[in-house]
Ligand SMILES: Nc1ncnc2c1ncn2[C@@H]1O[C@H](COP(=O)(O)OP(=O)(O)OP(=O)(O)O)[C@@H](O)[C@H]1O
């Protein structure tokens with residue numbers, strides 16, 4: 001499939017999109033049936049959403065379609081005919097492409113280079129002039145553009161995600177599978193991208209299967225939906241005929257979800273976290289924190305809002321010892337903060353960083369070991385502070401797995417084998433199972449289903465009600481308005497607006513987010 | 517900790533099924549044995565083709581290796597004698613590997629450590645110190661200087677982000693040059709006209725043999741160290757912190773683990789092991805420091821560590837195997853009229869095949885706990 005000699009743009013109403021059906025797909029991982037007889041159907045040119053709680057089997061299903069896993073039973077029909085897909089290369093040759101939750105582009109290459117090298121028939125020597133002309137022709141047929149001559153690392157998240165999609169279209173894929181494609185995007189970016197895809201499905205250029213946890217995206221962009229629950233397909237249909245409540249009920253059955261956490265009425269206590277005049281650089285050596293000041297009191301949640309890239313992740317990294325502080329003072333409960341285990345334990349500082357698999361776990365260590373990161377050097381996990389007691393460590397992990405309902409086949413599984421949401425839960429279990437005085441949280445609900453979101457927010461609120469000081473950095477303004485006592489807006493590495501949540505509004509916050 | 521809301525779903529697996537844990541570990545272990553063995557077989561086949569191309573008999577080669585390395589009591593002792601430094605230099609690779617470093621400076625640390633032992637022996641021997649005291653001081657000097665050598669690479673990595681693989685390799689050349697500088701200059705023993713060397717320490721100061729054998733104590737110490745370091749890495753909080761750091765340094769930092777300190781400590785341990793190997797080469801074999809110290813043990817140790825998958829216990833048998841290969845080198849050379857470098861070709865082939873075989877992990881169903889079946 002040479003893209004450059006590909007037939008010219010679709011003429012008239014030619015349907016280029018492919019239809020796909022799975023029939024009775026089952027996938028078994030040892031004691032765990034991850035998929036049980038799942039049949040879904042996606043018409044040509046349909047925008048199909050795949051819903052389900054964390055660990056329901058959504059990623060496993062699309063991985064079976066893509067040939068990452070071989071299904072134990074069942075088959076996949078492409079355009080009505082059985083497709084034999086043994087590996088992702090076959091999938092690609094069959095016109096099925098996937099956008100992953102994490103970017104797969106080569107950051108140091110330009111967009112154009114990324115597109116061209118991704119081709120199966122990429123020659124060993126490129127005639128760049130010819131390639132550029134080919135790309136130009138290709139882009140002219142596309143509904144959207146991305147700057148192709150700058151390194152990918154210089155693109156914003158939304159542009160990168162668009163480039164991922166362009167790549168699939170460039171490879172002439174007719175069925176696009178997207179696994180939580182918007183979790184790294186702002187709502188604006190997400191809407192733009194999904195809108196473009198919707199346009200393409202309406203013109204029958206591609207079909208789309210999208211995994212998501214956001215009902216808003218389903219109702220706004222999808223035509224039809226399938227809902228998985230504990231590996232079974234439990235419902236679905238036309239989005240126009242279903243309400244959000246219907247879909248939610250299918251996802252979790254009639255197990256009650258946790259009520260919204262109640263904010264206990266309490267006066268803020270003493271200052272727990274005092275950040276004064278912090279300065280720090282980003283990876284490129286440019287100032288990321290620039291005279292950053294903030295205080296967080298006991299029994300209070302301070303939410304930091306802001307457009308991403310204004311120093312929020314650097315702030316969290318500084319507070320978790322991952323980035324050196326250039327200047328300034330971090331004081332926790334009247335003590336100068338040192339990012340070492342002693343002060344974490346003594347001052348009871350805990351954290352839920354974003355992207356837990358990357359920031360808070362060792363993917364190839366076991367669930368039990370990962371859950372012991374906080375306590376491995378304290379009794380009963382450690383004996384004389386030196387000798388590791390594996391027994392108590394495993395017992396503790398089992399208790400936490402049960403209490404936080406982490407879905408794993410065994411405490412000895414590698415944590416990388418857990419579903420995205422369950423990695424988050426495992427980290428949560430580790431960080432919230434003790435007594436917490438200071439909690440630093442960054443985008444805690446990325447990639448979580450709505451029931452888990454409710455639960456995690458309730459737990460954060462509970463910690464606050466108990467008297468913990470909570471610093472919540474979130475790109476989701478709703479989350480901040482829901483949880484925080486005070487909101488602080490971060491822009492260009494500094495706080496330029498602080499207000500109690502009760503006496504401000506979105507417009508006011510938005511104005512300061514834009515840097516005014 | 518407050519209660520969580522009603523369960524959304526029962527735990528997927530009942531506690532009783534967690535007995536499967538053991539089988540997961542056994543299967544993983546089996547994979548770690550089978551794939552390196554497979555790599556060894558493949559490289560033996562490739563090497564046989566190489567020999568055939570030279571018009572030599574592979575069968576004869578392997579027979580000679582067997583005979584020269586393991587055939588007689590004498591050859592076995594010779595093999596073990598050579599396994600001793602290999603265990604130590606392999607540990608010098610394996611320990612930093614646990615914290616995520618590819619440190620290949622064992623050769624340099626061995627040479628520098630050996631030279632330091634020989635140099636400090638000069639005043640001790642001329643001052644007629646008691647042999648016991650002298651040997652202990654020599655061993656400590658060897659370990660300190662070896663530790664320093666790898667420690668420098670570790671420190672540069674930690675403080676300045678300098679690539680440790682390159683710096684440890686370059687430090688090896690600096691170490692060898694430094695020894696030559698002294699051996700051919702200030703510390704040269706002028707009574708020995710043949711080969712520039714330091715002053716011989718004399719028989720009275722040599723390390724003894726393990727009773728009943730012809731093998732020096734370095735072997736026992738190497739085995740002991742391998743066991744101790746294995747326990748350190750797998751059973752202590754220190755080892756746990758090292759594994760966390762090696763697996764994900766960002767997560768380690770966020771947990772308050774002193775990453776930089778651990779990196780430097782691991783490198784110091786590694787260098788001390790290699791330096792100790794140098795000490796035994798001087799005090800048990802050569803009796804002095806000279807160019808013979810640069811015998812390639814440090815480099816063969818890299819291969820041993822990789823074959824053993826940086827597992828300190830597995831290093832012991834692998835080192836013995838390669839000790840046999842090294843020991844049989846002379847015999848093979850004489851009988852088959854093969855050049856000196858032939859054994860190096862075999863080692864190089866093994867290393868390449870081994871690195872390629874790294875991509876095989878997780879590909880074979882039988883080794884996968886049924887749970888992670890066919891992960892890609
Ligand atoms: N390679 C694997 N080995 C063992 N178990 C696995 C493997 N991959 C997935 N699982 C298990 O299968 C179940 C389904 O996982 P999957 O990743 O499909 O969930 P998901 O619906 O995508 O959830 P999330 O919304 O959290 O991403 C989980 O319980 C997970 O632990």
Ligand SMILES: [Mg+2]
Nearest residue numbers: 058059419420
């Ligand atoms: Mg998933």
